[in-house]
Amino acid sequence: xxxxxxxxxxxxxxxxxxxxxxxxxxxxxxxxxxxxxxxxxxxxxxxxxxxxxxxxxxxxxxxxxxxxxxxxxxxxxxxxxxxxxxxxxxxxxxxxxxxxxxxxxxxxxxxxxxxxxxxxxxxxxxxxxxxxxxxxxxxxxxxxxxxxxxxxxxxxxxxxxxxxxxxxxxxxxxxxxxxxxxxxxxxxxxxxxxxxxxxxxxxxxxxxxxxxxxxxxxxxxxxxxxxxxxxxxxxxxxxxxxxxxxxxxxxxxxxxxxxxxxxxxxxxxxxxxxxxxxxxxxxxxxxxxxxxxxxxxxxxxxxxxxxxxx
Amino acid sequence: xxxxxxxxxxxxxxxxxxxxxxxxxxxxxxxxxxxxxxxxxxxxxxxxxxxxxxxxxxxxxxxxxxxxxxxxxxxxxxxxxxxxxxxxxxxxxxxxxxxxxxxxxxxxxxxxxxxxxxxxxxxxxxxxxxxxxxxxxxxxxxxxxxxxxxxxxxxxxxxxxxxxxxxxxxxxxxxxxxxxxxxxxxxxxxxxxxxxxxxxxxxxxxxxxxxxxxxxxxxxxxxxxxxxxxxxxxxxxxxxxxxxxxxxxxxxxxxxxxxxxxxxxxxxxxxxxxxxxxxxxxxxxxxxxxxxxxxxxxxxxxxxxxxxxx
DNA sequence: TCATAGCGGTGCATTTTTGCACCGATTTTT
DNA sequence: AAAAATCGGTGCAAAAATGCACCGCTATGA
Numbered sequence: 001x002x003x004x005x006x007x008x009x010x011x012x013x014x015x016x017x018x019x020x021x022x023x024x025x026x027x028x029x030x031x032x033x034x035x036x037x038x039x040x041x042x043x044x045x046x047x048x049x050x051x052x053x054x055x056x057x058x059x060x061x062x063x064x065x066x067x068x069x070x071x072x073x074x075x076x077x078x079x080x081x082x083x084x085x086x087x088x089x090x091x092x093x094x095x096x097x098x099x100x101x102x103x104x105x106x107x108x109x110x111x112x113x114x115x116x117x118x119x120x121x122x123x124x125x126x127x128x129x130x131x132x133x134x135x136x137x138x139x140x141x142x143x144x145x146x147x148x149x150x151x152x153x154x155x156x157x158x159x160x161x162x163x164x165x166x167x168x169x170x171x172x173x174x175x176x177x178x179x180x181x182x183x184x185x186x187x188x189x190x191x192x193x194x195x196x197x198x199x200x201x202x203x204x205x206x207x208x209x210x211x212x213x214x215x216x217x218x219x220x221x222x223x224x225x226x227x228x229x230x231x232x233x234x235x236x237x238x239x240x241x242x243x244x245x246x247x248x249x250x251x252x253x254x255x256x257x258x259x260x261x262x263x264x265x266x267x268x269x270x271x272x273x274x275x276x277x278x279x280x281x282x283x284x285x286x287x288x289x290x291x292x293x294x295x296x297x298x299x300x301x302x303x304x305x306x307x308x309x310x
Numbered sequence: 311x312x313x314x315x316x317x318x319x320x321x322x323x324x325x326x327x328x329x330x331x332x333x334x335x336x337x338x339x340x341x342x343x344x345x346x347x348x349x350x351x352x353x354x355x356x357x358x359x360x361x362x363x364x365x366x367x368x369x370x371x372x373x374x375x376x377x378x379x380x381x382x383x384x385x386x387x388x389x390x391x392x393x394x395x396x397x398x399x400x401x402x403x404x405x406x407x408x409x410x411x412x413x414x415x416x417x418x419x420x421x422x423x424x425x426x427x428x429x430x431x432x433x434x435x436x437x438x439x440x441x442x443x444x445x446x447x448x449x450x451x452x453x454x455x456x457x458x459x460x461x462x463x464x465x466x467x468x469x470x471x472x473x474x475x476x477x478x479x480x481x482x483x484x485x486x487x488x489x490x491x492x493x494x495x496x497x498x499x500x501x502x503x504x505x506x507x508x509x510x511x512x513x514x515x516x517x518x519x520x521x522x523x524x525x526x527x528x529x530x531x532x533x534x535x536x537x538x539x540x541x542x543x544x545x546x547x548x549x550x551x552x553x554x555x556x557x558x559x560x561x562x563x564x565x566x567x568x569x570x571x572x573x574x575x576x577x578x579x580x581x582x583x584x585x586x587x588x589x590x591x592x593x594x595x596x597x598x599x600x601x602x603x604x605x606x607x608x609x610x611x612x613x614x615x616x617x618x619x620x
Numbered sequence: 621t622c623a624t625a626g627c628g629g630t631g632c633a634t635t636t637t638t639g640c641a642c643c644g645a646t647t648t649t650t
Numbered sequence: 651a652a653a654a655a656t657c658g659g660t661g662c663a664a665a666a667a668t669g670c671a672c673c674g675c676t677a678t679g680a
Binding site: 004043068074077082085086 | 312313314316317353354355370373374377378380381384385387388391392395396401
């Protein structure tokens with residue numbers, strides 16, 4: 001058996017089509033089609049049904065899946081073992097972090113790192129997908145969580161702050177002195193927020209009028225006077241045209257972690273990257289923890305009472 | 311990582327050279343050389359030192375070995391799982407058995423099996439190497455043992471008999487009536503026999519004059535009047551020119567087993583083969599258990615006492 | 621000492637694998 | 651209903667892998 005066939009097999013099982021698998025594998029879709037055909041011929045087993053919408057794994061294919069996954073896990077462990085012993089400051093570091101954090105804050109720090117270590121390459125995944133570090137989908141994760149996975153090691157750097165923001169223009173129009181504010185929410189489709197977060201907010205009566213799935217777009221919407229929104233403080237406080245509402249302290253829902261896999265923590269280039277980025281992020285600590293608000297130019301009073309959502 | 315690289319790596323570690331590995335893998339030695347070079351370049355690790363006498367695994371290569379072996383074991387299990395579900399009476403069955411048993415007894419039975427099942431192919435390994443059935447070096451083992459491995463399933467068919475034989479001509483020359491016999495031993499270089507077996511035999515004073523490493527050659531040497539030897543009864547009793555000495559019962563050292571791997575026992579073609587060969591071997595039971603001695607034409611008296619070796 | 625047998629490595633030809641471009645079918649979106 | 655986007659599959663050219671034949675080196679055996 002050519003052992004590489006299983007790698008193709010797994011990609012197709014997971015992706016559901018030869019084209020998606022080809023994308024994941026970085027090869028042409030015709031290659032995947034032919035590799036699966038050859039693999040089935042060799043085993044004399046039908047692994048997939050060919051449908052117009054893609055490949056459907058057969059019962060025999062399902063039957064191979066657990067064994068294939070164990071093999072994949074072993075390859076990943078071997079790979080980490082090899083990479084883990086690399087003492088050189090050269091090579092690739094794969095990094096995953098929230099896109100907004102990258103784009104609006106940390107890209108200059110990444111740039112400084114690559115200048116300091118010209119033989120290290122960064123591959124940045126800012127897609128919000130949760131990378132599997134055991135399979136080296138990423139080597140380092142900068143992640144917002146209160147529950148880091150057991151297999152990962154790293155540092156809890158700081159408490160990540162959010163607050164409610166609006167534009168000056170919006171406030172001038174919607175929050176006149178002596179009148180209750182007539183705000184509406186722009187919400188972020190964030191699965192980690194429950195459906196009641198607006199009701200638990202300082203503006204429970206404000207309706208959710210817009211929904212935006214991308215944090216950068218959310219920021220743009222607030223700046224465009226479309227409503228109020230809960231934004232990370234590093235985003236909101238960096239914009240002169242925006243103002244915090246609810247003069248109370250911002251909320252600290254989750255922590256910001258800097259994580260890698262146990263097997264990679266001694267990899268020289270990864271250690272350097274971790275140390276460098278810990279340092280860089282801690283220099284942004286006040287901004288990230290919400291201690292750099294814009295000076296108030298037009299105060300707004302929130303409704304009495306309720307704590308803001310996480 | 312191209313997962314097939316590990317298969318090449320393992321073969322080289324085990325074989326000690328690219329040429330031996332190429333033989334084991336069934337490819338050209340230049341392919342192995344290039345594959346290892348490419349693998350090392352990809353990992354940026356030196357796995358082997360190149361010596362004039364072959365490849366020597368480096369510390370980094372040794373470090374990968376256990377992981378690689380686990381991966382190999384998983385592939386083997388997957389392979390068995392796939393083969394184990396094969397309900398057709400077609401395909402290859404790999405069989406291992408002692409060469410002498412094949413050549414001098416069971417080849418006609420194998421021939422009858424392949425006539426009965428024309429779509430099943432037999433690959434016979436009669437090399438005396440102990441095949442690893444978990445890696446499908448063989449699917450079926452006909453094996454002399456008193457300690458079958460736990461992972462294998464099968465039947466203990468019969469007690470395998472050996473006895474001391476000489477040619478008629480030899481006996482006429484060396485065992486005259488009224489005189490102590492002046493025999494010498496031809497021994498088989500069998501690591502499973504201790505060094506004292508001759509002293510524990512009925513002819514402890516007979517010196518070991520010859521050593522022969524191949525059972526077929528041992529038989530030929532006895533027929534050529536070179537001495538006496540312990541032979542399997544199915545060999546000795548089938549030769550009219552030979553006679554048993556020590557008229558006592560032959561010795562039954564080990565049992566004859568018919569074995570396969572647990573995962574393959576439901577493979578249709580393997581079940582058929584096992585049933586067929588069990589039947590065939592049991593039809594040879596009397597011969598294999600030593601109950602078909604040639605009629606004595608010139609009896610010889612052994613020294614009093616000692617049991618024969620296993 | 622010399623012949624033989626083993627070894628690793630490589631140029632070139634052959635074979636195999638892969639990518640490209642395209643096809644037709646089906647599903648989804650406008 | 652039509653356009654667009656997805657899908658699986660395939661002919662042909664390009665790229666990669668492999669085999670063949672050979673080289674030079676070292677170790678072993680006669």
